[in-house]
Amino acid sequence: MRPAYDARLWYRQIPLRHSVRAYDGRSVPGDMLDSLRPFLSSFSDLCRGARGVFLNNAGDLFTGIVGPFGRITGVSTVVVFIGDTSVPEYMEGLGYLGEGVILHATSLGLGTCWVSGTFNWSRTLSRVVRGVNERVVAICALGFPAERENGGQKLLSKLARSRERKPIDAIAGGLPVDKWPAGVREALEAARLAPSAVNRQPWFFEVAEDGVTLSVQGPGSGYGSSKRLDCGIALLHFEVAARALGIEGDWKLMGPPHVGRFVFGSGER
Structure with missing residues (x-):
């Protein structure tokens, strides 16, 4: 759906x-x-x-x-x-x-x-x-x-929301930045603004040619972890930005330590 x-x-x-x-x-x-x-x-x-x-x-x-x-x-x-x-x-x-x-x-x-x-x-x-x-x-x-x-x-x-936000290179990796598909950096910037408990920002995005994988950083990545709630917020921010920017794709949920993979071109029409 x-x-x-x-x-x-x-x-x-x-x-x-x-x-x-x-x-x-x-x-x-x-x-x-x-x-x-x-x-x-x-x-x-x-x-x-x-x-x-x-x-x-x-x-x-x-x-x-x-x-x-x-x-x-x-x-x-x-x-x-x-x-x-x-x-x-x-x-x-x-x-x-x-x-x-x-x-x-x-x-x-x-x-x-x-x-x-x-x-x-x-x-x-x-x-x-x-x-x-x-x-x-x-x-x-x-x-x-x-x-x-x-x-x-x-x-x-x-000011508190913007304070101590991790830079993009601390929350994303994979392909070199100059190889990222169009719009991905903007979608990651939207994810970067996602709120999280005590501003911990416990997410990491791995960018590939065919999609982006979101994982939990650090311990506490298992099902039921509060870090996965934080990552669910970041997941929505990325998806909203991607759709607004015309990037076709869908999230496919994954098991720990991963949260999901946004597969390019898989969106329903």
Whole structure:
């Protein structure tokens, strides 16, 4: 199944997306939620084992400190990301699906923030988990940025996002750069902007004449690893850029330590 999204629209959101921690308390309107709803389930074959659920009046889920800029405040609407642990690739599926929700939300003018581990797990689980194999992996704050987020805090967040980004030659190899197919460097730049836990950027792209292979760098590459969620986000960023730039191809998922291979020319028409 060819992923159902507007690649050019999402590609424009990649450099705009940033973590918003201060919201103005308003709930997200129904028409915006309706626009996001198709991306809460399998809008691509790569989303197997992943789903999202909206919760309103859910600001009490946040219980801890998030990042160097303090608590998430003023949140009303939350997206809960749930994985089916019986599906080996559920973590990369959640990264892919969740970032799709976030890019589309950004296109609607909404603020977002990926969060894992700093919210009320038991309350979240009791409200949304359906079966013994399901696990809440992350949540996403969703709403309208507060005025202060539009000022200094927004600038700090953008600076933090760009700070210490690995250079292209640290996240990609294979063919010499001057032999890379047209558009691949731009797609890798989009992947380079993908968010990851503590900005670890645990991905590596091997460029070949017929495709690009994405793998997990370092230990913790096995199924169910949080690094595979990070790589699922980078996988979507690469795919969005490739489609926006006219590069035909599809991701084929692979086992550890690899995540997938984007095979050129395999896209459905």
